[in-house]
Amino acid sequence: MNISILIVDDSPLTQSQLSDIFIEAGCQIVDQVTDGISAARIYKKNKDKIDLVTLDITLPGKDGVEVLKEIMAFDPSAKVIMVSAMGKDQIIQECLQVGARNFITKPFNKDKILAILSYVTK
Numbered sequence: 001m002n003i004s005i006l007i008v009d010d011s012p013l014t015q016s017q018l019s020d021i022f023i024e025a026g027c028q029i030v031d032q033v034t035d036g037i038s039a040a041r042i043y044k045k046n047k048d049k050i051d052l053v054t055l056d057i058t059l060p061g062k063d064g065v066e067v068l069k070e071i072m073a074f075d076p077s078a079k080v081i082m083v084s085a086m087g088k089d090q091i092i093q094e095c096l097q098v099g100a101r102n103f104i105t106k107p108f109n110k111d112k113i114l115a116i117l118s119y120v121t122k
């Protein structure tokens with residue numbers, strides 16, 4: 001898949017799990033960011049180079065919901081997939097209402113992630 005992705009997650013393990021899946025699928029990683037403030041700033045600076053953002057919900061600085069709101073206000077056509085631990089259904093519903101395209105939950109299912117990627121970016 002020829003998709004450029006910004007990965008936002010404060011967990012190095014999650015970062016590497018996601019980047020491994022994306023790189024294996026032929027995607028490019030634009031950047032990997034570990035806090036909400038940098039995430040929003042880097043999206044705004046590189047909007048045209050980023051096809052998709054994977055956005056963790058629990059982040060230092062600004063949480064994923066705040067970052068999502070900021071990105072959607074800046075670029076209503078942004079494609080953002082939320083990343084979350086299980087059991088955050090209410091927050092995920094809020095994110096979908098704000099404009100997130102989909103969500104993935106940990107532990108990751110590679111095939112499901114790739115299906116969501118191709119659906120969201122087509």
Ligand SMILES: [Mg+2]
Nearest residue numbers: 010056058059
């Ligand atoms: Mg986190």
